[in-house]
Amino acid sequence: MAVALGALVATPVSAKKKKIVVAGPPITMSDGFRASAASAETALKARDTATAAARIGALSPTSEFETYVAAAMRYQLAVQRRDVQAQRIALTDLFKSPELPKAEAPRLRYVAGYLSFLVGNYDDATAQLDYAKTLGYDGIDATMLRADIALRRNKPKEARPLLREALARQRASGEEVPLAWIDRAISLAYQAQDFNEVGALYRERLARTATPQDWRSALTNYLSAAGLEAQAQLDLYRLQAANGAMASERDYQAYAQLAEKNGFYAEAKAIIEAGRKAGKLTANQAATSQLLKSVTPKATKEIAALPAMAKKAASASTGKDALALGDNYMSLAQFPQAVEQYRLALSKGSVDAGRVNARLGIALARSGDYAGAQAALAQASDSDWANVAGFWSTWIDQQNQKASAA
Structure with a gap:
């Protein structure tokens, strides 16, 4: 330096x-x-x-x-x-x-702290930062350095509030938050099991860089630890697929197994077939081959049952049947029909409004109604579904950016 x-x-x-x-x-x-x-x-x-x-x-x-x-x-x-x-x-x-x-002393005291940090003298690094602060230097870089010192001392609980302060000050300054800072914040939030913040930080990162690899990293890491209910997990796998971020046998197999577990047999079948077409799954893989054999006849019955489900949803006194039908349409990528049923479910009530609004937003987004989708996603206030909605909202922002750039 x-x-x-x-x-x-x-x-x-x-x-x-x-x-x-x-x-x-x-x-x-x-x-x-x-x-x-x-x-x-x-x-x-x-x-x-x-x-x-x-x-x-x-x-x-x-x-x-x-x-x-x-x-x-x-x-x-x-x-x-x-x-x-x-x-x-x-x-x-x-x-x-x-x-x-005298004008140079405050900044040079910070530099001295940084150099002491680099050589592992954390006591002197802290002392120099304290001295710099008494002289009037308390920049964002000094706050970040205090966080790094706490991390080097294996004190994540001390590091996290300092890192959060640095990120907040950087955002308030109008300057971009370095991706390395966001990565450190994700790690600390992950350790603290604050998965709402993990999700928010990943979305902030995705707003900056959103390659398929970035999406896969964000979604798989979030899914691995957030303890989401199965239906919410499924919507994140769908988002991973929408971003072309299915990159391994594990991705396709986990998605297909989750779809089958939730009764979406045609979706499970479609995912296995997509994995084979992409070269990530092969016909001689026992787990997915057995799963495909099992879900294929069930998928036919699932589709055949849709008209009866529609009649039941229309006559029901609550929105539960409409929600179930909307979920089936969603799994079949029949998004306009899913939108209709989710709206019916909300109007009849007695359903999880967070889940229905999130899925209504997803179905609208996949139908191309991005403005309507954002409005629906904003209504998903339940913690699990709010995070699902947040990730899909980020995806919509990126589709709008692509459209503007075209």
Whole structure:
């Protein structure tokens, strides 16, 4: 981490006169020291670190300002050599000098903390950050560094609020949150089993980078630990498929098994066939071959039962039958019909409104009604379904962006 050291770095040593008038006492350098420092500066500019080291090592300062110049050059040399320990030592020498400009001290104290962190001296890193704060430096990077120190000390409970503060301040500043920060926040939220925040952070990340690989990582990691009910899990597998993010035998097999478990036999059949077409499943895989054999006749019966289900849903006093029919239409990718039934379910009531609104939003989205979909998804307030709705809402935003760019 290179740091500008005021006018010393900005102005060549060779250009400095013997006495420079500034606010305060005059700055004095002897002719001999100035010539030697200029020679060292030439080597630094040429990035000739071996020559620079020899010339800086030969400097013999006889005044406070000359001592400051020598320390600053040692720091610059250490930066060029990427020698963290030497940088930290040079900063200590600079802090001892009364010539260090007061305006630079707060930021340099933060830098000292960062360097101490890099060499594993977390006590000094914290002390330097505290000192920087007393001098008026409390940047977002300092908060992040405190979080990193807590993580290195294996104190995630201390790190998490610091990291959350840094993310909030970064967002408020209007600057993009680095993806590495989001990844750290996801890890800490995951450890804390705060899956609402895990979901929100993954969605923030997906809003920035949304390749199929990004979608797969977000959804599979979220699914693996969030403890979602089976129906909510199913909608996230559907979203993974919608993003072209089915990348392995496990993806197709888990999706098909979940669909079969929930009674969506035609969907399970379609997923196995899609997996085979994609080359991720083969006909000699026992688990999926047996599953396909089992669901194929059931899928035919499932489809044949739809008209009777429609009559029952229309005459029922509650929305439960309409919800069940809507779910069947959804599993068959008959989205306009699913929309009709979900709206009927909501109008009749006695259903899980979070689930119905989430699925209404999904069906509308898959029908191409993105505005209507977003309105429905916003009504899914139950924690599990709110997260499902949130992921689908992110997908809709991306479809709108693609349409605008076309």
